[in-house]
Amino acid sequence: ASRIIAIANQKGGVGKTTTAINLATALAATGKKVLILDIDPQGNASTGLGIQPKRRGIGSYGLFHGEALNRVIVESDIPGLGVVPSSPDLAGLEIELIETEDPQFRLRKALIEKTFSENNQENTNNILSNWDYVLVDCPPALGMLTVNAMVLADAVLVPLQCEFFALEGLTQLLAAVEKIKIAFNPKLKIQGVVLTMFDKRNNLSDQVAQDVRSHLGDLVYDTVIPRNVRVSEAPSFGRPALLYDFHCAGSQAYVHLAGELLRREKTN
Amino acid sequence: ASRIIAIANQKGGVGKTTTAINLATALAATGKKVLILDIDPQGNASTGLGIQPKRRGIGSYGLFHGEALNRVIVESDIPGLGVVPSSPDLAGLEIELIETEDPQFRLRKALIEKTFSENNQENTNNILSNWDYVLVDCPPALGMLTVNAMVLADAVLVPLQCEFFALEGLTQLLAAVEKIKIAFNPKLKIQGVVLTMFDKRNNLSDQVAQDVRSHLGDLVYDTVIPRNVRVSEAPSFGRPALLYDFHCAGSQAYVHLAGELLRREKTN
Ligand SMILES: Nc1ncnc2c1ncn2[C@@H]1O[C@H](COP(=O)(O)OP(=O)(O)OP(=O)(O)O)[C@@H](O)[C@H]1O
Ligand SMILES: Nc1ncnc2c1ncn2[C@@H]1O[C@H](COP(=O)(O)OP(=O)(O)OP(=O)(O)O)[C@@H](O)[C@H]1O
Numbered sequence: 445a446s447r448i449i450a451i452a453n454q455k456g457g458v459g460k461t462t463t464a465i466n467l468a469t470a471l472a473a474t475g476k477k478v479l480i481l482d483i484d485p486q487g488n489a490s491t492g493l494g495i496q497p498k499r500r501g502i503g504s505y506g507l508f509h510g511e512a513l514n515r516v517i518v519e520s521d522i523p524g525l526g527v528v529p530s531s532p533d534l535a536g537l538e539i540e541l542i543e544t545e546d547p548q549f550r551l552r553k554a555l556i557e558k559t560f561s562e563n564n565q566e567n568t569n570n571i572l573s574n575w576d577y578v579l580v581d582c583p584p585a586l587g588m589l590t591v592n593a594m595v596l597a598d599a600v601l602v603p604l605q606c607e608f609f610a611l612e613g614l615t616q617l618l619a620a621v622e623k624i625k626i627a628f629n630p631k632l633k634i635q636g637v638v639l640t641m642f643d644k645r646n647n648l649s650d651q652v653a654q655d656v657r658s659h660l661g662d663l664v665y666d667t668v669i670p671r672n673v674r675v676s677e678a679p680s681f682g683r684p685a686l687l688y689d690f691h692c693a694g695s696q697a698y699v700h701l702a703g704e705l706l707r708r709e710k711t712n
Numbered sequence: 713a714s715r716i717i718a719i720a721n722q723k724g725g726v727g728k729t730t731t732a733i734n735l736a737t738a739l740a741a742t743g744k745k746v747l748i749l750d751i752d753p754q755g756n757a758s759t760g761l762g763i764q765p766k767r768r769g770i771g772s773y774g775l776f777h778g779e780a781l782n783r784v785i786v787e788s789d790i791p792g793l794g795v796v797p798s799s800p801d802l803a804g805l806e807i808e809l810i811e812t813e814d815p816q817f818r819l820r821k822a823l824i825e826k827t828f829s830e831n832n833q834e835n836t837n838n839i840l841s842n843w844d845y846v847l848v849d850c851p852p853a854l855g856m857l858t859v860n861a862m863v864l865a866d867a868v869l870v871p872l873q874c875e876f877f878a879l880e881g882l883t884q885l886l887a888a889v890e891k892i893k894i895a896f897n898p899k900l901k902i903q904g905v906v907l908t909m910f911d912k913r914n915n916l917s918d919q920v921a922q923d924v925r926s927h928l929g930d931l932v933y934d935t936v937i938p939r940n941v942r943v944s945e946a947p948s949f950g951r952p953a954l955l956y957d958f959h960c961a962g963s964q965a966y967v968h969l970a971g972e973l974l975r976r977e978k979t980n
């Protein structure tokens with residue numbers, strides 16, 4: 445079965461999209477089949493993977509309205525990596541879902557079907573079974589889109605920029621995950637916290653990293669993603685950093701992150 | 713009368729809060745009375761100005777529910793600078809306002825009262841008249857909170873990080889401002905675009921800056937805010953960069969920005 449990971453943090457600009465794109469590419473490079481769900485109306489993950497707006501179709505917005513998965517998936521340039529692109533219509537979803545039943549479960553209902561066999565045994569027929577990993581890129585908010593991702597997911601991966609404001613929001617985020625776990629998705633857990641844009645030239649990065657490790661211990665990945673300009677240049681070419689400049693420090697860090705994620709999965 | 717400016721951009725982490733805090737401080741330093749409205753549930757502007765959570769009270773959330781302005785304002789350490797702090801309750805406002813009448817006007821109704829004199833002349837009795845400038849720090853979304861800010865405001869100031877993903881969202885943002893202007897606030901205009909986190913060490917910053925200036929011309933402020941670690945250190949001490957390290961490049965840039973804003977106001 446597939447492993448579904450929501451990449452979420454309501455703090456803006458912490459590296460959610462960059463982590464979704466490059467971690468997915470690194471996992472695909474190890475031979476895994478990886479699907480990226482872009483549910484951010486900004487559509488940065490779709491752009492960063494080279495999916496031009498005219499190729500996006502109804503995209504992930506369609507999934508919330510009962511469209512079949514195979515009708516919204518788009519191929520990327522990367523073997524083994526599929527994308528359900530974003531759509532600007534996602535921005536209106538929060539309001540649209542208000543009047544509906546179980547608005548938090550729309551994504552889950554679209555992708556994880558419950559069927560019953562003759563002896564009334566409940567089977568979860570997972571439409572996502574062709575994919576080893578599903579990464580969901582979330583917008584910078586704890587609204588209905590991110591809630592849907594966390595109700596769908598097995599775990600939440602939290603990119604955390606090594607800056608003071610980003611640290612402040614972490615407690616709110618962990619509390620929100622706990623609430624969603626209790627109310628909607630009992631098996632939801634924290635996959636881990638990934639430190640991003642670490643700048644060894646300034647103390648602030650060190651202080652934040654030490655602070656987070658002392659509070660969250662093992663939850664924090666050993667792999668730290670350095671601030672690296674090649675990573676921020678890659679999206680303007682519509683390519684992941686791993687394809688734009690495989691040997692740069694940023695790409696190598698994402699390769700290590702994929703390795704660490706696979707190792708942690710085995711031992712859990 | 714006071715000048716109300718919404719500091720908005722749905723792209724996350726572009727410097728909205730940092731601009732709100734430091735531009736407000738620089739304007740206050742010139743003798744203006746400045747009020748910051750923090751309507752981001754994350755509350756980074758409140759934290760960056762040293763307003764501890766226990767001092768925040770019902771904050772800006774109260775304004776949306778009819779609380780009087782003078783009951784939610786908190787003094788800051790900076791002479792002439794007042795703050796209406798954030799509250800975590802803001803996160804639920806989008807849903808709360810759905811069933812109400814004119815949800816987009818809640819903030820405007822709370823702060824700009826219409827009264828009628830004997831001869832039935834409509835007067836705008838502006839509750840904000842004690843303040844020369846009101847800066848509204850918005851969350852990274854184009855939801856009901858940011859819409860309320862744009863319906864209240866005279867103009868929108870757009871901080872734009874000199875990165876590719878930030879550029880991508882600019883068209884969406886300008887289109888949203890235009891929609892709000894037509895539907896709710898005819899006098900709304902773009903105050904300007906401020907380039908932030910400009911890093912002279914990399915070409916990407918230059919490319920983005922040139923791209924934006926060629927498209928938007930005069931709308932882009934001459935003052936560019938450089939990437940400067942002292943700016944990102946200041947919030948951990950609960951102080952604006954101008955108080956933490958007045959002579960650093962970041963603080964000086966915000967002083968220049970305040971000067972340019974005042975000059976532009978005069979000529980408009
Ligand atoms: N390791 C890195 N080194 C340098 N720049 C980076 C790095 N990671 C991300 N960036 C850049 O920082 C900016 C923010 O990253 P990104 O857009 O991935 O964050 P996000 O959390 O997805 O933002 P949002 O909250 O808007 O969705 C982008 O311009 C990106 O290119
Ligand atoms: N000129 C600068 N130089 C260095 N760091 C900066 C600068 N401006 C902002 N920062 C840092 O970059 C991060 C993002 O800035 P900030 O939080 O102000 O953006 P924002 O747009 O308000 O984010 P959000 O979308 O989450 O509200 C913060 O950690 C901040 O301290």
Ligand SMILES: [Mg+2]
Nearest residue numbers: 460461484488
């Ligand atoms: Mg993103």
Ligand SMILES: [Mg+2]
Nearest residue numbers: 728729752756
């Ligand atoms: Mg902010």
